[in-house]
Amino acid sequence: MLNSVIVVDDEAPIREAVEQWLTLSGFTVQVFSRAEACLAQLPDAFPGVILSDVRMPGMDGLQLLAELQAKDRDLPVILLTGHGDVPMAVDAMRDGAYDFLEKPFTPERLLGSLRRALEKRALVLDNRTLHEQADHRSRLDATLLGMSLTMQTLRRQVLDLSPLPVNVLIRGETGSGKEMVARCLHDFGSRADKPFVAVNCAAIPEPLFEAELFGHESGAFTGAQGKRVGKLEFAHGGTVFLDEIESMPLAQQVKLLRVIQERRIERLGSNQSIEIDVRIIAATKPDLLDEARAGRFREDLAYRLNIAELRLPPLRDRREDIPMLFSHFSRQAAQRLARSAPVLSGAQLSHLLSHDWPGNVRELANAAERQILGLDNPAAEALPGGQSLVAQQEAFEAHCIRSALQRHRGDIKAVMNELQVPRRTLNEKMQRHGLVREDFLAEGNSPR
Template sequence: MLNSVMLVDDEASIRSAVEQWLSLSGFEVQLFSRAEDCLARLPRDFPGVLLSDVRMPSMSGLELLKEVQQRDADLPVILLTGHGDVPMAVEAMRDGAYDFLEKPFSPETLLSSLRRALDKRGLVLENRRLHEQADTREKIDSTLLGVSRALQTLRRQVVDLAALPVNVLIRGETGSGKELVARCLHDFGPRADKPFVALNCAAIPEQLFEAELFGHESGAFTGAQGKRVGKLEYADGGTLFLDEIESMPLAQQVKLLRVLQEQKLERLGSNQSIQVDLRIVAATKPDLLDEARAGRFREDLAYRLNVAQLRLPPLRERREDIAQLYEHFAQAAAERLGRSVAPLGGAQLSRLLGHDWPGNVRELANFAERQVLGLGEPEPETIEPGQSLAAQQEAFEAQCLRAALTRHKGDIKAVLAELQLPRRTFNEKMQRHGLAREMFLGEE
């Protein structure tokens, strides 16, 4: 329930009386004697109502109304008027004011108008939230591609975690898309308009690691010419992505832990503390706690980084995504290289689904580009070593169904025509493999 009110009036007695009335009724009230001060404190999507006197020195209530409408035309503004200002206030309502109250007004009149305005504001903000959620789902569906249950779960987890101010640890094999997931955590959260800074911990020589992470002052060490801002400081307000975090030297782990605890850092060669506000998203292949038990990683830092964890499944565990990913990468390569791309045939799909993809999505993207260039394809491998022929046939059948449903966005008639299946047989196979048409429907 919304209960926030911003009150702007240059008369201290009015501010005091209205605050007392509203506070006793459970409202949170912010008081301002000048309209300019109110505007400076007005947040985006303010969850409440603005009350303003009409006649004030400097900026008037009508000028405040115009400025507020430019920022948020749906924010209710209730004007407080003297007797002589009533015609002016009526005109202001035609221009977008929610209501006006003629002084002196009773607490009951004020509360009645406020509650109606807050009900309207609540509907507007809920509608915005639903639209934003729909936009986010559409964007993340087109970024983290896949129809598998694992990818559906991952997308939901990313959307949920993106909005939270917590550090995230991403576990996944080489080439599984860890940086892309880290980027989504940044892009779909409140830090999206701030820097996203990526650092591969395995690619930096140990003797340069501290300067790279913390920056340095001029002359801090031999060759340090001029001041340099480090990755931690550059990511202030945004997200720092530390890939292959298990490769970070132990000495730097201690210093990173201190930054996370205190939200402060010092450049090399400086004694001045610099305040930083950042979120750490780290990625690793091994389990950091196993690394800690082996003495290769600090246990306290592992817990700091692992507030929330995302596991990226390898491509061999989500084979139903292969067809969609291949077509995406092939189309992107064709557009970039100015080539045409042939549709994915049944024999080629069989080879794709049979390959083990040790390099995961990165290997598949490379393969798709080679196909567009006409440079051949890898030898197929067994779907799952040790499985019976019947089990492999079942797995392959499920992949074919998912691939066809994905291509046709859940259009059952098109799938039946492509696979040349009777409807009853198709329904039985869908039920046996735990598939539903709704999983593959395209966005409207």
């Protein structure tokens, strides 16, 4: 239950009396003598109620109401009025005020109005959270593509971890989408409006590593002309993505560990300590603890980075996602190159499903673009992998049902007629492949 109240009144005796009543009744109270000060310090999505006098010097209560309505139309505002201001207060309620109390008012009348307003505020904020979560799920489904159980689990983990202030380690093979997952962790969290800085640890020469990460002052070393802000400092308030972290030189690992522990950096050539606030997301292909046992990585840093771990499955372990991904990349490439995207034949799809895709999603995207350019034929170029016949049949079946659902926009009867399967069989197969009819409905369609 919310219990925050802001009181705005230019009369000190009233402020003090109301503050005392509310504090003794269990509310968290903040008081202001001027409306301007309240507006300046009001946080976004304030989880409480504003209690304001109408007549005040400078900005009065009605002007404050208008400003608050512009910021958040659902924020409850209760006005305190004198006897002559009642008609004005009634008009204010038509304009969005939650309630008004005529002076003098009893503590019971005040507490009753506040509790009702707080209940309403709690419902509004809960509803906003639900809508925001639904929006995040929808956007994430369109970013991290795939209907396999492993991808469904990964999306849930990303949504769970994105708002948390913890470092994350992403494990996955080359081309499996580690940077995209890191970007989603940033975009769906509270740091989304701050910088996302990606650093490929394998691409920076060791002599330049410290300057890249921590920055330098003018003359710190030969060629250091002018001051330069490093990646960590530039990302203040946001996220640093350290790709191929296993390639970081051991000498820099020590300094990174210190940054994580102390949240401070020093530029090369400077004795000044600079406070930074960054979330670190690291990505690696090998197990960092295995690297530590081999003497190539610091064990203490591995534990600091791996507060939470996300494992990205290789494409060969989620073959049922291949048709959807190939179609997505084909459409993207066709739009970019102003060409049409051909429909895959059964033979082409079979070869796509049988290939091992050692380059994972990156290789699949490349294959789709080459097909649009007419450079590759998936049926001819894809090499057979080690997948069983049953697994290939399952993946092909999922593709056929998904394609039919897309073509018919979720019309189950039309899908049954095209695929010539009874309703019960279709329902069982859709459930097994994680296909939900509502995902394919055209806007305005009604369930059948």
